Amino acid sequence: MKTPKLPVPTPMRGIDTAFTKDSVARRLPEILQRALTENELPKTAVAQLTTLLQSIPNGRIRYLPEHLAPELDIWQANIQPFLGQTWLEAPWLFVETYFFRWVVAAVDHFRSGIDPFAYQKRQGLIATDAQIQALLRQANQYIVNGWQPDHFRQLLLADLWGNQADMSMWSVDDETMPNHAAADDQTAHLLTNDATAVLQLLQKPVNQVDFIIDNAGFELIGDLCLTDYLLATKQVGTVFYHLKLFPTFVSDATAFDVESTVAYLSHHEDPIVRATGQRLITYLVDGRLHLVTDPFWTSPHPLWHLPANLQDQLAKASLVISKGDANYRRALGDANWPHATPFANIVSYLPTPTLFLRTCKSEVLAGLSEAQATEMAKVDEDWLVNGRWGVIQLAHAQN
Template sequence: MEQPLCVPPPLRGTDPGSFAERTVRERWPRIVAQTIQVNDFPASINKRLRALHDELPDGPIRPLQDPGAPDLRLWNEWIAPYLGETWASAPWLFAEHYLYRRILEATGYFQPGPTHLLDPFRKQKTAALDPSAEAVAMLARAANERATCPEQARAHLPLLLLTSLWGNQIDLSMWSADKAPRHLGTTRETAHLLVNETEAAHAHLEAIAPARVDLLADNAGFELLCDLVLIDGLLAAGYAHTVVLHLKAHPTFVSDALIADVLELLSRLANASDSAPRLLAKRLRSHIAAGHLQLTDSFIWNCPLPMRAFPALPHAELARSDLVIAKGDANYRRLVDDAHWPFTTPFAEVVSYFPAPLLVLRTLKAEVVVGLEETRIGEVASRDPEWLTNGHWGVIQFYCPPRPVSP
């Protein structure tokens, strides 16, 4: 009988000298302070945000104080195991999601009043696209060419995956858009891949097309555009008949994408001065109208659980997919339990619980990764001591569950 996988301990803010520790002690207070700075909140909200700021990093985890919020019961269940722990001592994956939910509690996101459903990170998200007008037009022109030629779209799949992967460098919880590393259009696109299993994913799509593809979105802004261009290419190539785009149910991680962010991006493309983005927006809207591109959100993508611990229903929904594409660092951390795995642990072994073929596109911004070769680890670590967290290195990893054996 196969032995159950033993999951290592989770990353915590008490791990000495770790990026998690730096996040809890430095990044999170800065994010809360910035939320005050960029918004014109009334004094009562700023007071609550300052109180949250002062809890970090050694204040206690407490239940939410957000009466009537639609996710209140769920969150109090998720919080219960960590009551009495501190922001630093609780598992990092839990505490990070809890932080963003506490920001919404402080800003009255779910409460009646002037800040009801007001995204406290909207200004940062909107500004993140402004420096990218030329890149937006270039991506749109290439997408429009592919839309007229399925053969070109199929041949360009590796390029589309790279574009979507490195779009993940634009992460507003890490750095401002103008200071993010940029590998797109450089030799670093491939040179900085630690794992590249594009060929296996490409072969899988060739074998099953046309397929249902599910994409777990990460950041709004330029990365979301890169993801929409990938979706457009999958549809143009005939690889997908339907793409389900999974988005967050409420603001989190500063720049994570909501359905509202997709609609705003499409509006900006439709009103661009260049005709190429306008044509791309028209085509994407037609995909939505025809049901080929489906926008969906769920509190499950805002929850503090590793994916292994998801309830049965979300797993059953993902099991309907022919390919799930997971974008970004937070989704990767969730997939691999945000745990202290040896970096050489086989990727397929860690995600063997996953119910569908899985492709991950992730730039490294946390000290957790699996599926690497020992020699590659040594080579990269000697060149770049910050390789695990600085967003300069990426992985394209593919897993396909074994087919059931017929009796």
């Protein structure tokens, strides 16, 4: 197993910073309370979720209840090293993935099909319908003009800033959710911008691009829009979406979420939006767009623990596009690296050039200069966590 070139710092925990403590002690209970309010759940599920709610943050980590699930044994083994620790003492990424895995167990998702976050996901589309129409109108015009590097840059920016719509951080109706719809904001709030290097990889048509997908809702629209452009212009032959095995992190996308979003677009009253949906259906039917999943994407492990089958899959791509904050945290082992640590020396284990599109919603970050990190602290006190700053950060595969 390839690992980072540098010694990995200890993964962050809830007790480490004010932000991680708040994330565990306040945000997780709020998410759970919202799920209880927005769903009519079976009494057994309500009882288990209420017990879970009461255990955060000072209760002890324990095994999942017995239920039907394809990776239950794997998850019980993942939990074993942290049994008896509190929610604040165990590693932060483990705690968050464990929390959502408990919610899935409580609602018996693999038998019932219940998605406790479905309401938020639906509202994520409805609330951004005007933005969706505007983005797809622009993208359709770009497609008419064929492959143009500047158009790709614009869609890349749109896809990045769609990551601001994160329902595990802000509910759909939260007015504090950041939004960089204005063109000037989109470039002014970039901490790193490797779009030119990405275009070098795509200067000639390539066979395959893989996306490690993050959120449903408006962010997924950005992914679909960029995918439509790459496939319609024939700059890419095939696209793979790596999706979550079950509903997690509130708005993370499953295969069902992609299919339902495509259906939403294909039945839209706006003819341009409808045309986009119909093209996406064609890609799904003819195999140019593949929806795949693996238990790894809902595990608590760092990205360098990629199983061999995923290593092989990603190695076939000319480019991997990793979306969102949680996938970025996973890539860096959710560790508190000095922000000036060379990014390439951490993700040196990746088998393929990988582009990270991520708005900053946690303190895990690398690849800045010392001067930039110092200056950012003066510009915006909460720059690491408020979602107003983003990265277009490319890591080339290393031998």
